Amino acid sequence: MQHTEEDRLNQISYEKKQIQVETRVLLDAEKTLKMAKNREVSSYYPDLKTAGEYLTYENVLKLEKHSELVQKTNLTLPTMEESMEDGQDKLHKLEKDMKIIQVEKDHLSTMSKQATPLEKLKNSLMN
Structure with a gap:
C-alpha cells in the first residue's frame, strides 16, 4: 500500500509540472499572438513602428477598430x-x-x- 500511495504522489507531482509547463506554453503563445497583432496594426501607422513595444494590447485593438472604421467609411x-x-x-x-x-x-x-x-x-x- 505504501508503494501505491507513493506512486499516486509522484503522479500528482508529475501532473502539476505538466500543468505548469502547459500554462507557460499557453502564456507564451498568447504573448506571441499579442505581439504579432501589435506589429500588424502598428504597420498601418508608420509613426508607430518604433513605439510598437510600448503599445498596450488594448490600445492595439482600439487602433485596429479605428482603422477598420476608417476603411468602412471611406474617409479620405x-x-x-x-x-x-x-x-x-x-x-x-x-x-x-x-x-x-x-x-x-x-x-x-x-x-x-x-x-x-x-x-x-x-x-x-x-x-
Whole structure:
C-alpha cells in the first residue's frame, strides 16, 4: 500500500509540472499572438513602428477598430476636403440669404417709420 500511495504522489507531482509547463506554453503563445497583432496594426501607422513595444494590447485593438472604421467609411483627405467645400458653399449661401433678409427687414422698418406719419396725416385730413 505504501508503494501505491507513493506512486499516486509522484503522479500528482508529475501532473502539476505538466500543468505548469502547459500554462507557460499557453502564456507564451498568447504573448506571441499579442505581439504579432501589435506589429500588424502598428504597420498601418508608420509613426508607430518604433513605439510598437510600448503599445498596450488594448490600445492595439482600439487602433485596429479605428482603422477598420476608417476603411468602412471611406474617409479620405479628398472626401473631407470636398465635404468642407460643400459646407463652405452652403455657409456662403446662408450668409447671402441673411444679408438679403436684413436688407428687407431694414426696408420694412423704414417703410413702417414712414407709414406712421402718413397715417397721422391721413387721419388729420379726414377730420
